[in-house]
Amino acid sequence: MKIKSAEFVVSNSKVDLCPNSALPEYAFIGRSNVGKSSLINMLTGRKALAKTSAKPGKTQLINHFLINKNWHLVDLPGYGYAQVSKSTKKVFQKFITTYFEKRTQMVCAFVLIDSRHKPQAIDMEFMQWLGEHAIPFSIIFTKADKLKPKALQKNIENYKTEMLEFWEEMPEYFISSAATGTGKDEVLDYIENINQQ
Ligand code: GTP
Ligand code: MG
Numbered sequence: 001m002k003i004k005s006a007e008f009v010v011s012n013s014k015v016d017l018c019p020n021s022a023l024p025e026y027a028f029i030g031r032s033n034v035g036k037s038s039l040i041n042m043l044t045g046r047k048a049l050a051k052t053s054a055k056p057g058k059t060q061l062i063n064h065f066l067i068n069k070n071w072h073l074v075d076l077p078g079y080g081y082a083q084v085s086k087s088t089k090k091v092f093q094k095f096i097t098t099y100f101e102k103r104t105q106m107v108c109a110f111v112l113i114d115s116r117h118k119p120q121a122i123d124m125e126f127m128q129w130l131g132e133h134a135i136p137f138s139i140i141f142t143k144a145d146k147l148k149p150k151a152l153q154k155n156i157e158n159y160k161t162e163m164l165e166f167w168e169e170m171p172e173y174f175i176s177s178a179a180t181g182t183g184k185d186e187v188l189d190y191i192e193n194i195n196q197q
Contacts, residue, residue, distance in 0.1 A: 029109055074099075138190070
């Protein structure tokens with residue numbers, strides 16, 4: 001899919017205030033600092049559409065972007081960020097789960113996983129939660145540029161092995177790098193295919 005337009009729509013902390021629109025919506029979710037906002041900029045070809053930071057906890061609101069005037073892309077705050085207070089962390093988790101429970105126009109969540117790390121309990125638990133709530137998701141392994149191809153392949157194989165302890169099959173997955181553009185066409189074509197169904 002070619003990105004012809006990408007516009008910021010609204011940021012807010014309340015799911016009820018998200019755009020009242022039936023357009024299909026794709027959400028990017030994952031631990032703080034995994035690269036959600038950077039990936040959104042890479043996919044849309046806009047350097048600073050979504051705000052990024054080397055410091056975890058940058059995105060704190062639900063951000064809607066309108067793409068090609070016919071679908072929404074959503075940048076969400078990260079989960080599992082240890083340096084915010086426990087109560088703030090809970091608020092994040094609550095509004096993240098509320099977002100997924102209420103946004104029925106959300107057709108696919110992309111769960112971002114840092115390709116450098118071993119499977120983390122919080123990501124496994126979050127995907128488990130999505131599964132229990134019948135919320136469709138795919139995985140994107142981020143920051144692929146930070147690993148040599150062999151190490152990357154090994155990590156992904158490890159990840160698959162661990163996923164298959166909980167899941168009957170490996171969910172659809174992609175490998176991405178916001179630095180090199182790896183995965184851009186694959187993710188955009190995947191979204192286009194769903195939009196055309
Ligand atoms: P929060 O909003 O805090 O939850 O973080 P986020 O998941 O949106 O991460 P963000 O996109 O802000 O990126 C975090 C840091 O990782 C930034 O310093 C980015 O430059 C860096 N980063 C993100 N993606 C990549 C990537 O693919 N490759 C490399 N090398 N760095 C990346
Ligand atoms: Mg962010």
